[in-house]
Amino acid sequence: MTIQEMGLRAQAASRTLMTSAGAVRNAALEAMAEAFAANEAKILAANALDLANARENNMSESLQDRLRLTPERIAGMRQGILEIRGAADPIGVVLGGGVLSNGLRTEQVSVPLGVIGMIYEARPNVTADAAALCLKSANALILRGGKEAIHSNMAVAGALREAIASVGLPADCVQLVEDTSRESANALMRANGLVDVLIPRGGAGLIKAVVENATVPVIETGAGVCHAYVDARAEIAMALDIVENAKVSRPSVCNALETLLVHAEIAAEFLPKLAARLTGVELRCDEPALRVIDGTPATQEDWAAEYGELILAVKVVPGLDEALEHISQYSTKHSECIVTNDYAAAQRFLNEVDAAAVYVNASTRFTDGGVFGLGAEIGIATQKLHARGPLGLRHLTSGKYLIYGNGQIR
Amino acid sequence: MTIQEMGLRAQAASRTLMTSAGAVRNAALEAMAEAFAANEAKILAANALDLANARENNMSESLQDRLRLTPERIAGMRQGILEIRGAADPIGVVLGGGVLSNGLRTEQVSVPLGVIGMIYEARPNVTADAAALCLKSANALILRGGKEAIHSNMAVAGALREAIASVGLPADCVQLVEDTSRESANALMRANGLVDVLIPRGGAGLIKAVVENATVPVIETGAGVCHAYVDARAEIAMALDIVENAKVSRPSVCNALETLLVHAEIAAEFLPKLAARLTGVELRCDEPALRVIDGTPATQEDWAAEYGELILAVKVVPGLDEALEHISQYSTKHSECIVTNDYAAAQRFLNEVDAAAVYVNASTRFTDGGVFGLGAEIGIATQKLHARGPLGLRHLTSGKYLIYGNGQIR
Numbered sequence: 001m002t003i004q005e006m007g008l009r010a011q012a013a014s015r016t017l018m019t020s021a022g023a024v025r026n027a028a029l030e031a032m033a034e035a036f037a038a039n040e041a042k043i044l045a046a047n048a049l050d051l052a053n054a055r056e057n058n059m060s061e062s063l064q065d066r067l068r069l070t071p072e073r074i075a076g077m078r079q080g081i082l083e084i085r086g087a088a089d090p091i092g093v094v095l096g097g098g099v100l101s102n103g104l105r106t107e108q109v110s111v112p113l114g115v116i117g118m119i120y121e122a123r124p125n126v127t128a129d130a131a132a133l134c135l136k137s138a139n140a141l142i143l144r145g146g147k148e149a150i151h152s153n154m155a156v157a158g159a160l161r162e163a164i165a166s167v168g169l170p171a172d173c174v175q176l177v178e179d180t181s182r183e184s185a186n187a188l189m190r191a192n193g194l195v196d197v198l199i200p201r202g203g204a205g206l207i208k209a210v211v212e213n214a215t216v217p218v219i220e221t222g223a224g225v226c227h228a229y230v231d232a233r234a235e236i237a238m239a240l241d242i243v244e245n246a247k248v249s250r251p252s253v254c255n256a257l258e259t260l261l262v263h264a265e266i267a268a269e270f271l272p273k274l275a276a277r278l279t280g281v282e283l284r285c286d287e288p289a290l291r292v293i294d295g296t297p298a299t300q301e302d303w304a305a306e307y308g309e310l311i312l313a314v315k316v317v318p319g320l321d322e323a324l325e326h327i328s329q330y331s332t333k334h335s336e337c338i339v340t341n342d343y344a345a346a347q348r349f350l351n352e353v354d355a356a357a358v359y360v361n362a363s364t365r366f367t368d369g370g371v372f373g374l375g376a377e378i379g380i381a382t383q384k385l386h387a388r389g390p391l392g393l394r395h396l397t398s399g400k401y402l403i404y405g406n407g408q409i410r
Numbered sequence: 411m412t413i414q415e416m417g418l419r420a421q422a423a424s425r426t427l428m429t430s431a432g433a434v435r436n437a438a439l440e441a442m443a444e445a446f447a448a449n450e451a452k453i454l455a456a457n458a459l460d461l462a463n464a465r466e467n468n469m470s471e472s473l474q475d476r477l478r479l480t481p482e483r484i485a486g487m488r489q490g491i492l493e494i495r496g497a498a499d500p501i502g503v504v505l506g507g508g509v510l511s512n513g514l515r516t517e518q519v520s521v522p523l524g525v526i527g528m529i530y531e532a533r534p535n536v537t538a539d540a541a542a543l544c545l546k547s548a549n550a551l552i553l554r555g556g557k558e559a560i561h562s563n564m565a566v567a568g569a570l571r572e573a574i575a576s577v578g579l580p581a582d583c584v585q586l587v588e589d590t591s592r593e594s595a596n597a598l599m600r601a602n603g604l605v606d607v608l609i610p611r612g613g614a615g616l617i618k619a620v621v622e623n624a625t626v627p628v629i630e631t632g633a634g635v636c637h638a639y640v641d642a643r644a645e646i647a648m649a650l651d652i653v654e655n656a657k658v659s660r661p662s663v664c665n666a667l668e669t670l671l672v673h674a675e676i677a678a679e680f681l682p683k684l685a686a687r688l689t690g691v692e693l694r695c696d697e698p699a700l701r702v703i704d705g706t707p708a709t710q711e712d713w714a715a716e717y718g719e720l721i722l723a724v725k726v727v728p729g730l731d732e733a734l735e736h737i738s739q740y741s742t743k744h745s746e747c748i749v750t751n752d753y754a755a756a757q758r759f760l761n762e763v764d765a766a767a768v769y770v771n772a773s774t775r776f777t778d779g780g781v782f783g784l785g786a787e788i789g790i791a792t793q794k795l796h797a798r799g800p801l802g803l804r805h806l807t808s809g810k811y812l813i814y815g816n817g818q819i820r
Contacts (some may be wrong), residue, residue, distance in 0.1 A: 015738065019761050098783070104772055106782065113794050114764070192621065196794050211602065212625050217795045220627075238817040245819035328425065350812050351429050354524070362514055362815025371820075372516065372811070373508070384523050384606050384808035385627045386796040398794035401782070402760050405772025407648040409655035410781075 003187035006142055006175050007194025010115040013172040014140040018112055022089035024167060028135055029085035031163035036078040036128070039159040044069060046155035047124065054148060067122045067149055077128040080376065084132040087375045090393040091138050105404040110397040112138040114196035117188045119144045119210055121202040124152035130199075131160050131174045133378050137396040140173050142195065144188050146202075147180035154178065189214035201379055204306065219386060219395075221379030224254030224334035225306050226364045229323040229349070231340035232263040236270055238361060239339040244277050245363040246337065252308045254380055255335050255367040259303060259313040261323045267316045268292050281310045288316035303330045320345050324352050331355060334382050335364035356382060356389035413597035416552055416585050417604025420525040423582040424550040428522055432499035434577060438545055439495035441573035446488040446538070449569040454479060456565035457534065464558060477532045477559055487538040490786060494542040497785045500803040501548050515814040520807040522548040524606035527598045529554045529620055531612040534562035540609075541570050541584045543788050547806040550583050552605065554598050557590035564588065599624035611789055614716065629796060629805075631789030634664030634744035635716050636774045639733040639759070641750035642673040646680055648771060649749040654687050655773040656747065662718045664790055665745050665777040669713060669723040671733045677726045678702050691720045698726035713740045730755050734762050741765060744792050745774035766792060766799035 017025070036043070047069040054064050090110060097107035116139045120126045127143055134141040145153040157176035165171040177184050189198060189210060198218045200210040207222050228246055230239045246257035262270055267288065275283065275293040283295035284302045295314065302313040303326070317323045327336055337359035338349040346360045357367045367390065369377025374392025381387050387395040427435075446453070457479040464474050500520060507517035526549045530536045537553055544551040555563045567586035575581040587594050599608060599620060608628045610620035617632050638656055640649045656667035672680055677698065685693065685703040693705035694712045705724065712723040713736070727733045737746055747769035748759040756770045767777045777800065779787025784802025791797050797805040 015762075015764075018764065100776075100781065100783075104776060111764070214625075215622050217628070217630075217793060219795070235817075241817060241819050249820060352425075354425075354428065354521070355810065357811040357813060359813045360815060362813055362818040363820050365820040366510075366514060366813065366818070367811075371510065373510075383627060385629070388808050389811055398798050400765065401767040401777075401799055403767060403769045403772055403776065405770060407645075407651060408772040408776070409651050410659060410773050410775040 003177065003184060003191055004194070006177065007115065007191050009172040010140040010142055010175060011194060013170040014112065014114050016170055017138040017140060017173060020138060020169065022091065024169060025135055025138060026085050027167040028164045028169050028173075029081055029132060031166050032132065032135070032160050033078045033081040033085070035159040035163040036074050036081070039155065040071065040074055043074060043152065043155045043159065044071070046151040049151045050149055059148065063122060063148075067124065067152070069124060069152060073125065077125055080129060081132040084136050084376050084393070087136065087393055090136070090397050095399055102408050103406065104408050107402045107404075108399050109402060110394070111400045113396055113398050115140045115142065115194060116396070117142045117144065117191070117195040117198040117216065119185055119188065119198065119200045119202075119206065121146040121206060122148040124149045124156055126201055127153050127156045127176070128160070129376070130378065131157070133376060133393060133396060135164070135173055137393050139396055142175050142177065142188060144177040144185055145180070150178070150180055186213060189216060192216055199379060219379070219381055219391065220383040221381055221391070222254055223306055223332040223382060224256070224380070225258045225304065225330055225332045226255060226335045226337070227259045227261055227327050227331060228257055228337045228339065228364065229261040229317075229320075229327070230263060230266060230270055231320065231338060231342060231345050232265040233342040233345065234263075234266060234270070234339040235341060236266075236273065239270060240273055240277055242337065242339055242361070242363050243274060246365055247278065247281060247312050248310070249363075249365055251310050253365075254306075255364050256308070257312065257364055258305060258307055259315065259330065261315050261317050261326060262289070263323075264288065264316050264318050271314070278312065281312050283312055283314050285314040286316060289314045306332070320348060324349070327353055332382055334380065335359065335367040337362065337364050356380065413587065413594060413601055414604070416587065417525065417601050419582040420550040420552055420585060421604060423580040424522065424524050426580055427548040427550060427583060430548060430579065432501065434579060435545055435548060436495050437577040438574045438579050438583075439491055439542060441576050442542060442545070442570050443488045443491040443495070445569040445573040446484050446491070449565065450481065450484055453484060453562065453565045453569065454481070456561040459561045460559055469558065473532060473558075477534065477562070479534060479562060483535065487535050490539060491542040494546050494786050494803070497546060497803055500546070500807050505809055512818050513816065514818050517812045517814075518809050519812060520804070521810045523806055523808050525550045525552065525604060526806065527552045527554065527601070527605040527608040527626065529595055529598065529608065529610045529612075529616065531556040531616060532558040534559045534566055536611055537563050537566045537586070538570070539786070540788065541567070543786060543803060543806060545574070545583060547803050549806055552585050552587065552598060554587040554595055555590070560588070560590055596623060599626060602626055609789060629789070629791055629801065630793040631791055631801070632664055633716055633742040633792060634666070634790070635668045635714065635740055635742045636665060636745045636747070637669045637671055637737050637741060638667055638747045638749065638774065639671040639727075639730075639737070640673060640676060640680055641730065641748060641752060641755050642675040643752040643755065644673075644676060644680070644749040645751060646676075646683065649680060650683055650687055652747065652749055652771070652773050653684060656775055657688065657691060657722050658720065659773075659775055661720050663775075664716075665774050666718070667722065667774055668715060668717055669725065669740065671725050671727050671736060672699070673733075674698065674726050674728050681724070688722065691722050693722055693724050695724040696726060699724045716742070730758060734759070737763055742792055744790065745769065745777040747772065747774050766790065
């Protein structure tokens with residue numbers, strides 16, 4: 001099927017979803033969760049095929065791990081769908097309104113975005129997450145996953161489509177593009193009029209390709225080059241805890257720490273203590289840092305790197321101004337943190353750093369839809385349009401003004 | 411200067427604006443308003459040059475009228491700036507927040523988008539409007555107007571830049587691209603990392619070109635193929651008033667009516683009365699309509715046309731379903747209206763029509779930032795991301811989470 005045909009089917013499904021009752025969408029989500037139990041063997045067999053191909057193609061162990069499904073992971077996906085089912089209906093929420101002086105009553109309500117396109121790589125769990133979030137928010141979904149996960153994705157999407165149809169909604173609420181060529185991705189990126197929004201999920205290369213090629217509006221998610229600035233007036237013990245937590249607790253995620261900036265006044269005391277705590281972390285240091293701790297000399301590339309692993313770039317700065325300047329230059333505007341007990345420094349950092357989330361005396365690891373009370377998240381937006389920061393169900397909606405008159409003219 | 415250089419200057423200006431006090435921005439707006447008085451002669455002379463070129467190039471009278479500045483119009487632009495000055499500061503507004511169970515205090519505040527690019531055609535008043543809205547909302551602005559208005563735009567932008575600098579803000583808060591080649595527009599559309607948002611203002615061709623070429627996020631504004639559906643249970647007098655007002659009061663604007671759908675049961679009574687009211691309006695009718703009124707036979711193109719003048723497409727439909735189907739197919743999702751006294755029909759229309767504004771028993775002409783209480787508008791968005799419908803100052807902002815901790819780790 002062409003992307004054009006899939007888009008038309010998605011449009012039709014979207015019209016049904018737009019006026020569907022929340023109870024029907026919840027019934028579909030229950031059926032989707034049950035479909036994981038009923039189709040577990042089939043999904044695992046399909047995944048085994050993908051994994052065999054991955055080994056044949058010498059896929060790295062960490063990528064294979066992302067691709068791998070297990071009974072536990074399938075149970076996790078099922079649980080995730082049930083949690084989304086339990087969330088409040090994001091559709092039809094009254095966002096505002098009032099009565100104009102001419103008597104017109106206006107009411108702005110939340111409505112689905114319409115048709116969402118999702119372009120992603122080799123994580124089959126995205127297929128289930130995205131389908132559940134879109135169905136809950138009454139959006140039709142076109143999934144275009146990577147070829148590495150095609151068998152897994154077909155098995156998952158097939159089970160989900162059957163489940164959706166079983167409650168009387170169109171199976172085309174969720175469609176999977178089976179053609180994993182570059183052409184199908186490009187067609188989806190340029191399907192204006194059929195696809196309302198595109199959400200890429202994956203590495204920096206994928207996001208960049210989508211931003212550069214898409215004519216459909218894109219919600220950019222992902223890249224996180226997060227900084228912690230340990231100020232001269234930081235409490236040393238707190239700074240050690242925060243830097244260790246932000247770097248080590250889960251280095252592969254986008255809210256993990258990549259670069260540490262340390263005030264020169266405190267570097268000689270702080271850095272050796274930090275190095276003692278961060279055994280197992282490679283430290284890429286500028287010259288002043290290397291005078292007090294061991295490490296690899298940092299290159300220009302290190303300041304812009306999103307390592308995603310146990311590596312930390314370390315730079316000594318003469319003060320807050322230079323820390324702000326460095327962050328302004330290298331930040332991807334995701335999450336940034338200052339550790340200080342200086343009121344004025346904290347205020348300047350909060351005001352002057354341009355990022356989705358700016359922290360004083362807390363780990364950057366908290367930037368998360370669940371933590372921020374948004375429920376399951378579909379990504380963390382690093383652009384400024386539509387929504388910035390964690391994207392929850394409410395961000396998969398748009399608004400519509402309903403206007404009740406009795407003959408008003410202008 | 412290249413777009414790249416202008417983008418870097420805009421970034422620098424944006425950083426100053428981001429932390430500027432509202433009082434300083436208001437002082438700049440006052441100075442901008444005064445600059446119009448002080449530079450009136452210079453601006454009119456530059457405009458005369460553009461108008462002379464326009465006549466030489468046989469520009470249509472209506473386009474010349476858009477291009478023309480007069481002392482009254484300059485006074486209007488000045489007044490518009492003062493009104494924007496008087497609006498509440500859209501920056502730093504607390505959008506939400508609370509305390510997490512671990513004691514972290516979160517606060518989401520409104521922040522500027524950053525650098526806004528505006529691509530527009532031959533209306534020099536856009537230069538002043540956009541500059542005032544962006545300055546009020548602490549956004550740096552890069553203007554790329556059409557070559558037809560280049561002298562006027564240079565005079566206006568020059569006066570505005572001087573005014574901005576006079577209060578100590580960077581003149582580069584507002585920059586005008588003096589190179590009006592296609593290359594400069596394309597470079598602006600692809601200035602990712604330098605420009606945060608692009609807002610095209612102009613005809614359908616311009617909007618389409620921007621949507622197709624831009625890799626910078628775009629807020630799509632403009633096209634309005636608006637429908638009125640006169641139901642079998644419409645009050646005839648009310649329907650006549652609404653259709654006449656929506657079509658005739660200001661046919662060039664995007665919330666004006668383009669297509670009338672009439673229920674077959676009421677067509678024989680309603681259409682002759684309407685034709686008698688709409689003298690001076692060309693009616694492009696389908697066959698059933700032509701059986702009861704005179705008019706030009708409508709072609710397929712008429713259903714998709716945004717006339718912007720005194721032409722109305724007229725179609726008789728067997729009922730609400732067919733009206734909804736027609737609207738779904740041809741609407742640009744701007745403003746749609748039903749005239750009826752049938753409760754169920756009104757509810758279905760409100761629920762099933764997908765548009766920025768859906769009206770019962772009122773003219774589509776009310777879709778407007780000022781009317782909706784948003785203040786001066788920068789356009790009316792017909793896409794679903796970020797903001798849908800009239801765009802006011804608040805839509806020129808993004809959000810930022812400020813997070814206050816005392817050592818929390820995850």
